[in-house]
Amino acid sequence: MENIADSSPLTPHPSYTNFHATRRVESRNPAQAGPKGLFVTGTDTGVGKTLISCALLHAFTAAGNSTVGMKPVAAGCVPGQGGLHCEDVESLQRASSVRAPRELVNPYAFAPPVAPHVAAAEAGVTIDLKHIRHAYLALAELADKVVVEGVGGFRVPLDEFSDTADLAQLLDLPIVLVVGMRLGCLSHAMLTVEAIAARGLTLAGWVANRIEPDMERFDANLEALRQRIVAPLLGVVAFAPQPDAVRVARGLLLPLLSQP
Ligand SMILES: Nc1ncnc2c1ncn2[C@@H]1O[C@H](COP(=O)(O)OP(=O)(O)OP(=O)(O)O)[C@@H](O)[C@H]1O
Ligand SMILES: C[C@H](N)[C@H](N)CCCCCC(=O)O
Numbered sequence: 675m676e677n678i679a680d681s682s683p684l685t686p687h688p689s690y691t692n693f694h695a696t697r698r699v700e701s702r703n704p705a706q707a708g709p710k711g712l713f714v715t716g717t718d719t720g721v722g723k724t725l726i727s728c729a730l731l732h733a734f735t736a737a738g739n740s741t742v743g744m745k746p747v748a749a750g751c752v753p754g755q756g757g758l759h760c761e762d763v764e765s766l767q768r769a770s771s772v773r774a775p776r777e778l779v780n781p782y783a784f785a786p787p788v789a790p791h792v793a794a795a796e797a798g799v800t801i802d803l804k805h806i807r808h809a810y811l812a813l814a815e816l817a818d819k820v821v822v823e824g825v826g827g828f829r830v831p832l833d834e835f836s837d838t839a840d841l842a843q844l845l846d847l848p849i850v851l852v853v854g855m856r857l858g859c860l861s862h863a864m865l866t867v868e869a870i871a872a873r874g875l876t877l878a879g880w881v882a883n884r885i886e887p888d889m890e891r892f893d894a895n896l897e898a899l900r901q902r903i904v905a906p907l908l909g910v911v912a913f914a915p916q917p918d919a920v921r922v923a924r925g926l927l928l929p930l931l932s933q934p
């Protein structure tokens with residue numbers, strides 16, 4: 675993990691004045707402060723949302739919180755004993771300190787590894803955002819911290835009219851953005867930052883995840899995002915053949931999340 679704790683304060687690019695400035699917070703024990711819930715989104719599918727969600731769960735647990743992960747909508751689940759097995763859900767459950775009912779942790783699971791609104795339609799299921807919110811609120815009663823992992827990127831359709839941004843808005847949680855560092859991520863990251871602001875949501879922080887170790891000019895790309903994203907960079911996660919969420923947790927600057 676590349677340590678950025680002593681990094682220079684983030685100074686937004688002059689042209690980005692329309693974003694609310696995010697105050698650097700002095701480091702406080704996140705066990706006392708910080709958001710109850712977090713919504714983890716990404717620049718795309720396969721960028722490390724599950725890895726970072728699990729790392730956040732481990733970090734909050736290490737800071738003295740009881741924790742539970744949530745995957746409201748999962749696609750690409752595998753039929754198995756007792757129903758569908760979703761790798762994301764099982765990873766989040768392993769990383770949680772509280773064992774919660776599966777129907778709360780993962781209200782909607784679909785087998786086809788496709789866009790969830792397509793999988794839901796094929797299954798004759800309507801994804802009800804209010805049902806997801808009720809499940810989230812029930813989890814919030816069971817643990818100090820709830821980490822909610824989205825699905826794919828920030829605006830993934832969930833039915834004919836709504837998408838995951840509507841879900842994030844309904845849950846009204848601070849957002850953590852996982853940027854999968856590969857060519858093309860700059861635009862995806864900035865569009866997501868813009869969409870989060872347009873919903874009136876708070877970008878609590880972002881993570882640069884090195885999913886492609888041979889990305890050309892990594893440092894210059896990271897600096898471009900640091901200059902433009904007015905939110906704390908919570909960590910730069912190195913590429914690892916077998917990524918370990920507990921190790922990643924140690925490098926996350928959790929105190930930066932503990933905004934009032
Ligand atoms: N820093 C990393 N180094 C090496 N492999 C990584 C890293 N981060 C993620 N991966 C791998 O990339 C794949 C996708 O990661 P992950 O499942 O966390 O993405 P995701 O955004 O949650 O995907 P989905 O949209 O399907 O939920 C996984 O196999 C994961 O182990
Ligand atoms: C199946 C995959 N691993 C994800 N869970 C679902 C990704 C949905 C992406 C939808 C889209 O933006 O095209």
Ligand SMILES: [Mg+2]
Pocket residue numbers: 723724725762823
């Ligand atoms: Mg995932």
